[in-house]
Amino acid sequence: MFLQIKNIPRVSWSSDKPLNLKPKISTFFFLWFGLILFGLGEGMLIVSASGASPWSVLAQGIFLNIGFSIGLITIFISIAVLLLWLPLKQKPGIGTILNALIIGVMIDVCIRYVPTPENYISQILLGAFAVLTVGIGGGIYLVANLGAGPRDGLMIGLQKITNLPIATVRGLLEISVMSIGWYLGGTVGIGTLLFAFGIGPCVALGLFLVNKFFN
Template sequence: MNKAWATFLRPARAVPTTAWSSPSAKTFRPSVRTFVILQIGLWIFGTGEAFFIAAGLGVSPWTVLAQGVSLQTDWSVGLSTFAVSVAVLLLWWPLRERPGLGTLSNAVVISIAIDVMTPLLSGFDSVWIRSSWIVIGVLLIGLGSGLYLTANLGPGPRDGLMTGLQRRSGKPIGWVRAAIEISVLAVGWLLGGSVGIGTVVFALGVGHSVAVFLSLMRAFSRQPVR
């Protein structure tokens, strides 16, 4: 890889402002382009989660929790994901976080995408195919996150919980995120959610995938990616 490509693909350290980014995260009347890109990004993100679920080799901590809720209630994983998102949003109230259009869309669109896409991807017995599903899932979640985050229409329910708790506690954001993820994973596992190699791959790979796809957005940036 030459130096130009290496620079272009260097993982981003911040979310860039793109041609489609909303000037305000609080608006409920974004441009059509911003709204469409937000929805596409969230659908791609949900599809990435569906690849993990269909692989049957372990899923992300929050999906482990949704699977656990699904097993205890007979709800679909998508509906359980939505219920978890609503529960998390209720925790925003004492933290004085304010949801945006992206927050509400996150709760709805990702849940629908999971329920629609998971049956289409399930039923493969080959371990190679199922392993490839995990890799594809990491890439899709990275791409979906890049589109969703650059739309700048408000954080997802889980991200808002993280920032709210960090502001209230004063602890480093990394510690707060780790505490949330570990707690959610433990509760989900106790409820019967799927923990496996896919969970490890998600933990190790998704953050870097998101950072790389954010760096690719610099082609559409209004300002340099730091």
């Protein structure tokens, strides 16, 4: 069952190592494809107006307590997460850099072209679809093995230490981040809860589908 997946699958187009500056065309394609889906999902969550992601809630909570801009705090959080990679022995790659670039562009595309639903139920449905899209996209780009983004790398490192299923590790991580952000004063919405509790299973589902249909 996909909820019990503990390792990132290796398929025919997976890179042998994250630090690969000359990956196969197919590997590079799936990296881009996965990150585009990932970014679309993040963008749809924002325009759904159903609630920010747990990490955004954390940034908001810190902002309310120390006063730096949310954008600057988000950068600091990313740096802190990357520093946590060191004891977890995670390695960056070109995917780590493209993660920030492509996802940022796709979020801007969504904000510009995807309208926010007027009906609250539609907003929640769009939020749920956004979480699923992030999970599927995450599964595709992680299997490329060209370097994870900060949060995904932390997830993989923690999984190796705990030997828990990826869905469980990601869920506990997001719920913890959301809880800290909420305690500090950040705003939690239905979309935040959908992301915190749903992203772990969705990433695991993405890994399962890639291993089954994209090998």
